[in-house]
Amino acid sequence: KQEVTQIPAALSVPEGENLVLNCSFTDSAIYNLQWFRQDPGKGLTSLLLIQSSQREQTSGRLNASLDKSSGRSTLYIAASQPGDSATYLCAVIPVRNQGGKLIFGQGTELSVKP
Amino acid sequence: DTAVSQTPKYLVTQMGNDKSIKCEQNLGHDTMYWYKQDSKKFLKIMFSYNNKELIINETVPNRFSPKSPDKAHLNLHINSLELGDSAVYFCASSHWDRGATDTQYFGPGTRLTVL
Numbered sequence: 704k705q706e707v708t709q710i711p712a713a714l715s716v717p718e719g720e721n722l723v724l725n726c727s728f729t730d731s732a733i734y735n736l737q738w739f740r741q742d743p744g745k746g747l748t749s750l751l752l753i754q755s756s757q758r759e760q761t762s763g764r765l766n767a768s769l770d771k772s773s774g775r776s777t778l779y780i781a782a783s784q785p786g787d788s789a790t791y792l793c794a795v796i797p798v799r800n801q802g803g804k805l806i807f808g809q810g811t812e813l814s815v816k817p
Numbered sequence: 818d819t820a821v822s823q824t825p826k827y828l829v830t831q832m833g834n835d836k837s838i839k840c841e842q843n844l845g846h847d848t849m850y851w852y853k854q855d856s857k858k859f860l861k862i863m864f865s866y867n868n869k870e871l872i873i874n875e876t877v878p879n880r881f882s883p884k885s886p887d888k889a890h891l892n893l894h895i896n897s898l899e900l901g902d903s904a905v906y907f908c909a910s911s912h913w914d915r916g917a918t919d920t921q922y923f924g925p926g927t928r929l930t931v932l
Binding site: 737739745746747748749752790792794803804806809810 | 821848850852857858859860861862865867873875907909911913919920921922923924925926
């Protein structure tokens with residue numbers, strides 16, 4: 704059974720720091736991995752999607768890497784800003800489950816202090 | 818031009834009532850989903866529809882009945898509401914490709930409170 708774990712559960716950093724959020728999954732047989740952002744009381748915004756054949760994806764100050772064999776992904780945020788404060792969720796689509804079902808981690812709650 | 822929309826945004830109701838949540842997407846996607854986010858903020862899939870056909874039913878009580886009148890709509894009807902149904906319900910949509918899907922786009926959520 705696929706399980707997704709995110710560490711740390713919460714993180715507080717001063718503005719301007721570079722930071723790394725971690726995601727691990729127990730079954731390496733995945734179609735893809737997505738990182739989402741959720742603001743309080745809001746829906747999810749997709750940040751990056753990495754297909755199983757890819758190693759990383761970049762969008763602006765965000766870089767996500769995928770090491771499928773070790774079951775790990777990291778989300779790197781450069782030069783963090785207060786506007787980056789949100790909960791970051793990692794999710795995978797397992798190969799063995801049809802239907803595009805996303806399995807989510809518990810999220811990392813990020814707070815960037817001015 | 819909202820991509821995935823849900824109504825209502827908030828729903829407060831008494832135990833035992835029946836309620837519906839509606840979802841619409843204007844992205845031209847062929848697959849739609851319902852997810853439930855519990856009080857601990859954990860998100861879990863409930864249902865998935867591809868071209869109006871149910872493809873995932875994730876051990877959800879049969880009090881929950883999804884209905885997809887067309888590819889752009891996926892509604893969720895809940896009978897005999899219970900306290901434990903209180904949660905935020907998210908609709909999502911995506912393009913289906915060879916058994917997997919592309920990026921999933923989420924609606925703003927419906928916060929259901931059962932009293």
